[in-house]
Amino acid sequence: MAERIPTFLIAAPASGSGKTTLTLALLAALRRRGLRVAPFKVGPDFIDPGHHAAVCGRPSRNLDGWMCEEVVVRDIFRRGCRDADVAVIEGVMGLFDGARGADDGGSSAEIARWLGSRILLVIDARAQARSAAALAQGFTRFDPRLTFAGILCNRVGSARHAELLREAFASVPELPPLLGCLPRDGALSLPERHLGLVTADEAHRDETFYQGLADWLESHVNLSPLLPSAPEVPAVPEVLCVPAPQTPPRARIAVARDQAFCFYYPENLEQLEAAGAELVFFSPLRDAHLPREIDGLYLGGGYPELHARQLAANTGLLADIRRAALRGLPIYAECGGLMLLAENIDGQAMAGVFPAPARMLRTRKALGYREVTLIRDGLLGPAGTRLRGHEFHYSEMAMPPEVPRLYHVSRRDGEALPDEGYQAHNVLGSYIHLHFGSHPRVAEHFVQYCRKGV
Incomplete structure (x- = not known):
């Protein structure tokens, strides 16, 4: 009812x-x-x-x-x-x-x-x-x-x-x-x-x-x-978007969350938990190290450019992220999270996982809906998986052509855009904020990828 x-x-x-x-x-x-x-x-x-x-x-x-x-x-x-x-x-x-x-x-x-x-x-x-x-x-x-x-x-x-x-x-x-x-x-x-x-x-x-x-x-x-008017809230089976959480957790995923990294769709986090993830939140601004014994890392978007000096000063945390990437820890980074993995943000040193600096522009670089098709098997699913999201940023990263791209990208009208979804080790970084509700199994793939440690 x-x-x-x-x-x-x-x-x-x-x-x-x-x-x-x-x-x-x-x-x-x-x-x-x-x-x-x-x-x-x-x-x-x-x-x-x-x-x-x-x-x-x-x-x-x-x-x-x-x-x-x-x-x-x-x-x-x-x-x-x-x-x-x-x-x-x-x-x-x-x-x-x-x-x-x-x-x-x-x-x-x-x-x-x-x-x-x-x-x-x-x-x-x-x-x-x-x-x-x-x-x-x-x-x-x-x-x-x-x-x-x-x-x-x-x-x-x-x-x-x-x-x-x-x-x-x-x-x-x-x-x-x-x-x-x-x-x-x-x-x-x-x-x-x-x-x-x-x-x-x-x-x-x-x-x-x-x-x-x-x-x-x-x-x-x-x-x-x-207030007396009361239209009915649609009755929809529980399993359609977020299934019941897995117990015990199958993977422990650290999630960056503070003033610099605060852009997450609630459903993304809930679907990860439902797929068996234990989410451990940390602050790249204040925590000197990554949480211990983690199987994966999720770096959401936000405003790292406004906190670049403080992030650069947190050398222990940045070193942890770089070591984790080099040893193959699965890392998914969106927009601001991608910038944290850059060599620097306007000269302030970051984790250096990707061989490119992030540079802030005076005018908007990109804005709009995006459809992503995975070119190869990866952290978010097998080749051919289609996801939808949104892109909005004033920064750019001139990523070298030798860095593999995992995404075919198109606008909402179908017009093709340059391939994106940068890959280094088991790291996937992108300017696109994906909504996990756009594909029923993406969260499960992410958790399985972290659990396997591949």
């Missing part, structure tokens, strides 16, 4: 409309009411979910219709809703923006359809009044399969501006209700940098900040009418 809890997806006509701030405010307001809130993020982003988790005290999970099939997305959502009273999903880009122009594949709208979520449409009302109502009419009627709980106008300039917006929305029949007009408040913004928002660990926003967000929302929006 499936649970029934209220479920809302925060969407907007375009990026930059204030979805993240509104989402955090809603999460904080619901928690203040004593509700257990399950947070989610549409798309491949790591940073917004970190802020969600800081407010809710539980992991925020990614729901991505391009990287994962519908049945996997529904399973991720169902598991994320365990023991929750309400689910809040932050959308990505504009509501209908996704992988293609002809349909809603990979978009927030697709996720709302799959899950039966009601949509809260956030409109940036700067420099418009009646036009905002026209915009809302187009968005709410564009796809009749979607259900809208209401509309929020954000960045409203004055009481008179709010009055004009209310008049405009009242004049358009059959629009979803205008739930509130939220004034601009620069004190409620979050700091940004080259990959987006500053991570939750480094933004240093305390409970007072989150309560301020809740106050801002509740001062202008009546949330009570939203």
